Amino acid sequence: MALGAAARRAARPILVAGLALSVAACGGSGGKGGLFGLGPSEHDKRPVNERRESTIWDLFSNRDTSNQQVAVNRYLWNASLDVLNFLPIQSVDPFTGVIVTGYGTPPGGGRSYRATVRISDPALDARSLKLSLQGAGGSAVAPDTVRAVEDAILTRARQLRVRDGQL
Template identity: 80%
Template sequence: MIFSAVPVRAARRTALIILALSLAACGGGQGDKQGLFSMAPRNEQRAGAGEQRESTIWDLFSNRDTGNQQVGVNRYLWNASLDILDFLPIQTVDPFTGVIVTGYGTPPGGGRAYRATVRISDPSLDARSLKLSLQGPGGAAVAPDTVRTVEDAILTRARQMRVRDGQL
């Protein structure tokens, strides 16, 4: 059999064109030497005063953790939420985002099952920091008064915990 060299040459030519275009895309353009693969120090990057610095591939390997990161969750609201909703089985707890998701459970003395999702969005002990969502079986809506009552119970318990800690 005789193989034709034309398809092989066309494939090589296409591969070289793709390689050249991809390498050209990595460059910074306009004659500067800062592109995607630039290893210039951060202060020599394009960022001027108030201008965002473009990221490079080397940013994947840099350690940007400053050690000043704080969890934005109020501990009193967090503990009060767990305390008030202790009759519900916990499915997911994430203290870094402030989310508690529970399964269905029946409150003491109640006949209807609920499930709750709590989101604590701020480190302050404030009603605006607490977001509560209650669902009935099958995703049924829960009366706003019931949600408000549970929110008030969580806020009251959080304030009690804070006062108790202040007396130490």
């Protein structure tokens, strides 16, 4: 039993030294800054979205990503859901601005449609809205129909914006 305790005591300094060497090797700045240098390393000077690698020190940095903003115009988003409310929603992703619907028939219409909407910019602009319509069986939809639905979404988005401006 005494031999086991002595072996554990002898192994403890080896483990501590190995851990210290492992942590020291994670910096990778080569004395040009960073943890033990005079200033931030080149890695730390780049914006977060341009970093190519991460280190163990990134775990302890004070970069809070919980406040990321969604880059989708909320008026276009809500207007798309309002105008296409007759279509069953299959998936939505407000972070990428994509709404995918299933097939549905518009009120007063006889043809079934499916829509995919992508809102690519936070601006309330026609260029921010991309709409794809498909008929039953994946058949093509007339460009005039697509343009009419886009116009309806843009008109509804402007109405929502005006209504919010009057609050």
